[in-house]
Amino acid sequence: MRGMTAPRVIGRVLAAVGVLALLLLTIGAVATGIAIRRGFSAREQPSALEAWAARAVREASIPSRARTLRNPLGAGPDVLVAARAHWADHCAACHANDGGGQTPLGGNMFPRPPDMRRSPSQDLTDGELYWIIKNGIRLTGMPAWGDPGDDDRDTWGLVTFIRHLPSLTAQEAEEMKRLNPRSAHELEEERQEEEFLREQDGRTGEKP
Numbered sequence: 001m002r003g004m005t006a007p008r009v010i011g012r013v014l015a016a017v018g019v020l021a022l023l024l025l026t027i028g029a030v031a032t033g034i035a036i037r038r039g040f041s042a043r044e045q046p047s048a049l050e051a052w053a054a055r056a057v058r059e060a061s062i063p064s065r066a067r068t069l070r071n072p073l074g075a076g077p078d079v080l081v082a083a084r085a086h087w088a089d090h091c092a093a094c095h096a097n098d099g100g101g102q103t104p105l106g107g108n109m110f111p112r113p114p115d116m117r118r119s120p121s122q123d124l125t126d127g128e129l130y131w132i133i134k135n136g137i138r139l140t141g142m143p144a145w146g147d148p149g150d151d152d153r154d155t156w157g158l159v160t161f162i163r164h165l166p167s168l169t170a171q172e173a174e175e176m177k178r179l180n181p182r183s184a185h186e187l188e189e190e191r192q193e194e195e196f197l198r199e200q201d202g203r204t205g206e207k208p
Contacts, residue, residue: 054111054140055120061137062128069127073156080164083157084172088179091158094141097176099165109141117165129159 094106099116106113114121133155136144
């Protein structure tokens, strides 16, 4: 802005910021008006504005000091085996065993669980992933895991496993199914199946 005085430059900058703010408010008002008429439902696909807002909430929830934290664990077999079991038991209900987020529970949440195998999740630093797991994110379905002051090994193990998700094998995903929590209905079906098999074995062993 050659030839312009500082007050005029500042005035133009403030005017541009004001126009941008007015535009965002207008978009927000229109989106809110539409949402009020249609209602707020977690079943509907979120709009681009809502997706942006969800990402903004996640980014704002992570303090700057967390971004530089380093994972003290390696990616050895023992770490991955323990972390894989932990993920299957605690995280897969929403995020799925493969991290894709395609689950009955995750599909009915808003915001939807992100695909942990791809960007932007894999673009987060280890420290950011750790902070999200440890402290959760407000206004989402992501809870805080672990107690303040614990040794954090489980949390850092999950960070290691998240880095492994893009290369998770079909065999690993299949093995994790045995570790997934089962509902009361599933347990009852399993009990009935085992009882049926025992009865069949007993009949097979009967003498004529």
